[in-house]
Amino acid sequence: MKPTQNTPKRAILLVRISDDKAEDARGVGRQEADGRALADRLGWTIAEVITENDTSAFKRRKVMLPDGSTALRTVRPGFRNALDKLSSGARDGLIADDLDRVARDPRDLEDLIDVVEQRHIPAIATTGSMRLDNDAGITMARVMVAIANKSSRDTRRRVARKHQELAEEGKPGGGGFRGYGFTRNGMEVIPAEAKVIRWMAERILDPVEPWALNRIAADLERRGVPSATGAKWSGRSVRSIVTKPSVAGLRAHKGEVVGPAVWSAILERDVWEAVCATLAGRAGSTDLTLKRWLTGALWCPLCRHSLTGWQGNHGPRYWCATPLGGCGKIAIKADRAEAEVATRVLDLLTKPNILQRLTAIATTSVTEDVRRELAEDEAQLKQLAGMWARKELTFAEYREARAIIEDRVKESRTLVQSSAPRVLRSLLAGDVRKGWERLTPAGKREVVLTLLPDGYEVGPHDRSRGNAFDPRRLTPRAALAA
Template sequence: MPIAPEYLHLVHPGIRFDAYLYGRASHDPTKRGRSVATQLHEGRQLCDQYGWPIVGVFDKDVDQSASRHRKGERADFEAMLDGIAARKCRIVVAWEASRYYRDLEAYVRLRNVCHEANVLLCYNGTVYDLSKREDRKATAMDALQAEDEAEGIRDRNLRTQRRLAESGKPAGRPPWGYVRRYDPDTGDLLDQVAHPVRAPYVIQMFKRFAAGETAYSIAAWLNSVPEAATTSGAPWDQGRVVDQLCQPAYIGRRRHRGEVIGEAKWKAIVPDELFEQVQSILARPDRRTQRDCTVRHLLAHITYCGEHGDDLPKLKVARGGSRPTYQCERLDAAIRAPRFEAYVEQAVIEWLRSPAAESAFRRDGEDAEAEAARLLAERLERQLSEARELAGTFDEETGEPRLSAMSLAAMERRLLPRLRQAQEKSAALSLPVSPLVESLLGAPDVEAVWGGLLLEQKREVIRQIVTVRLHHAHVKGAQTIRPGRITLSFVGQPGFRGGSHPGRGSSLPQQGEAGTEKG
């Protein structure tokens, strides 16, 4: 039978009960451990009252769930189990059973290690000897109750999250760049608005990426500005920047369980066109952020070898002393870097000056098709939103939902595939011209604008407007670039593969087949 603490010395006379204290909190967004501190205060009072020396305190499982749905392991709980197994204590004290476990598997582990080490378990001011049948049964019932409570809490949370998502209201932590406003009297959430300091950095983040800067350089820029610090204080890195660039919350869209399900109640920070442009760059198959963050050469890893096709890895730069050379992996083609880069840059500048450059980015009749796809997507989204709202309201006379769950599920199965198809078609036909490319098209002095770009921005322009291929020299070691040695396929020409913009309607002859340049 369970033992009251005041009678423990009578049941086990002459034994020193060295005690472990354990505390845990499932939700502690401030990470200050106030709930855990309160639990441990109660435990210390109990130990002091009955003369149990405290030999270990485990208070690091803050903001950690104990249910089977937890996302990580409880490091302090594991450390406590190791200490019990090593017989470093004779009793373990916690505020209640659910602090130890909300999962039967965790209960069994704690029960077994206490049994083997002859350690007593104490919670709710009661002591249990797990070598006894009655105590094992009592603690097992408490563990079952704690697990059931966790499942009930989770079910309620899921229903609440679903309801908030369907209504477009915010839930969870606000995206970086937003701040929540609460009613000062009731504490109820009022709305989510743009953060006065951080929101401008969100817009700049998107603009910089669309203009050709890498996630690596954007992270370095954000880390250099104290005002742009992350909420947690952790430094910005490439992955964190890309995560922010993928957030549909910034265009006022509500996401639930990984899917965008409709319009949000808060206002957008980023324009739709800019957001879609960034998504098209992120989705580009040849984008490799690990490479771009350290690249030092204009054409490295974005130039093809014209001798063995486009399927093998692109040209890299090999260093021979102080003379870097572009070469393919099979050594079918190689050329000195300065000569190659100067040739391509000059050809790009000449093309950007030409009428063909502007005509290459005209959409002609595709604008109407893109607009039709966008309007269809909006109608489908509106229809689904109205159906979900009906499913959440009830008829005053009958008490029945205005739209049954079965009818709603049938509508979603029918309409969601059409919605995704319309959204994808609209995005594919509406890819805007990059602001970076647009700044060069028709510029009075293209050469000066090009010269002012960063290396990574020049690389981004080249990706978007031209596919570069290098062929072998007419004789080994030739220093002259003869026609056909370098071929450039610009947007709209046969052989164009690069960039985030589909090629349209240019007929400029391929550069490199039109003349000769001395090295």
């Protein structure tokens, strides 16, 4: 092709690859070389290369739209950056290796077509698969993207079915990082790492002095014990390892245990379940991040994000934290907000209808029949696993029976482990005000969310009032039923 009269002088070269497993960017490197060669033939000047390495043009995620609603969209900052620059006139042309490097989602293609037609800019691919300069080219691009999208959907369906089949057979799924304690294929135990995992479990379940996860991580760092990836140990990484079903010889799929795995267990099933229960109990009753007990009960009216306890320059506050996805525009002093909510809670508890309602909730206890049934179902699950291991049942029979029993177990555990009645019984046993002072931060939040499940909305600060605390900023998000 020969240079045209409107030859771009500030063109974008867009390169993308979905999966850079080697992490060497060679795929996009080859695309860049081909794109520059085409630009030289056409007489275009490449002003910028926008790289989307290890970025899918098909997978969609749930995102929040400008109007506050949510929708499924491809997340491609590089592509959107290219559209913005083409739309503003900062760039005057687009080159890519192939149409499917630009778009595999029809919505993305339509956005590009809008920009091309509005700004009258050329957009081509080195393979010739993308020429959006006439109706025929645009129609062909739409057809090809629809076909590419269908191909991606077919691949996703086949891969998902294969992973389901592997899970049902108890085999590893492959891919991803190596799980700590196992070889990369996930089927052989590494003795040295298995010993570390058993040591972690012992420390967590120590009846005299159970260790915190951060203490375990610090000790591993001090002793120079390497992690699977070489990264620094943390409480989160320790929790992730000891709570994975794989260490108990179980196969999980989409977050659910589907049956025994083909590899050997590192922790006995009972030990693993005790570890999981212990850590879940810690998270529910002594959550160290819950020093600010209104975390999760205060909400931003601007972006609908939850406010989080935060240490600011002027002391502790609740903030719509930008590092956690908030807008950063709403904050309120922590001590004053907590004092105000505590006053409102205690005022509510003096109202007869509220007190009667809470007493009814608090006195609703789990019967001994439910507890007995839970114990029987848990024992039956263990017996069922033994029968499958001895080949007294087919896997299909085992899976069907386990699903039925697990549904009963989940329902029973929900009743047995419900925390709100336990907190309310403690609060209403005697003097309510004294009971409130005795509550842990987690307990206070539980009471607040029992009274007002939707919490409070925190309005913007009226700067005309100076720095004075205004309790009117706290508005219940839903009125308490009378």
